[in-house]
């Protein structure tokens with residue numbers, strides 16, 4: 325498999341899909357910047373990757389803070405010399421009915437799921453433009469393709485990511501040879517559901533997990549590896565990947 329780009333920054337790498345993606349990319353020759361707020365988890369992941377023969381750089385980063393993101397990107401470039409792939413993965417999904425008016429949770433989702441992606445993209449884009457190549461992977465969701473009750477605000481953030489991915493690709497791919505891939509996973513077994521404060525929706529997710537074998541973070545990492553491993557003239561613009569039993 326051809327892998328053209330070798331330095332990747334993965335946000336939300338302290339657990340779930342981000343950690344799984346870091347392991348997959350590192351096992352396939354990427355140097356990975358692993359970014360999130362929980363530095364202890366990032367250090368554990370770095371040790372695991374190092375023991376497997378890979379290379380990883382823990383970067384403490386809050387994607388809602390543009391300065392924190394910029395510093396993190398500079399740290400990666402200082403350590404590895406450049407950046408080729410950005411995986412915009414950090415995200416939250418505290419589900420609830422709109423009428424519960426959990427406005428703080430709505431704002432958190434907008435801050436991390438949308439503004440976090442914009443902050444990271446803005447910090448990385450100058451490097452990709454300069455080298456006239458690169459790949460931005462955005463983590464949308466099945467919830468960025470259709471709306472589910474209780475997921476309204478989450479769906480709105482993931483639809484926004486789908487729209488932003490299309491716009492990014494249209495503007496950047498022809499001009500700067502920067503590829504853009506929108507990933508749309510179904511259910512993945514991660515910590516995402518632990519942050520649901522509404523007991524009804526938490527229970528719904530626990531029931532769903534009993535009905536099917538969820539995907540793993542590594543399954544999504546493999547989809548990302550597929551996209552970044554294509555020859556330069558191939559842009560895998562969308563990947564919709566589901567547990568087989570999710571239908």
Ligand code: NDP
Pocket residue numbers: 335336337338339340341342359360361362363365385386387388413414415416417436463464465466508509510511512513514515516517541
């Ligand atoms: P996890 O909860 O396991 O991972 C979320 C990651 O986001 C953590 O590493 C967390 O790290 C990070 N994060 C949260 N807030 C911030 C912040 N302010 N700054 C930096 N990092 C932050 O969930 P998943 O792995 O499931 O989620 C990853 C992405 O995948 C999300 O965008 C999610 O919407 C999407 N997705 C998940 C699906 C699923 O079924 N699990 C399905 C479809 C899409 P820390 O707390 O250390 O900062």
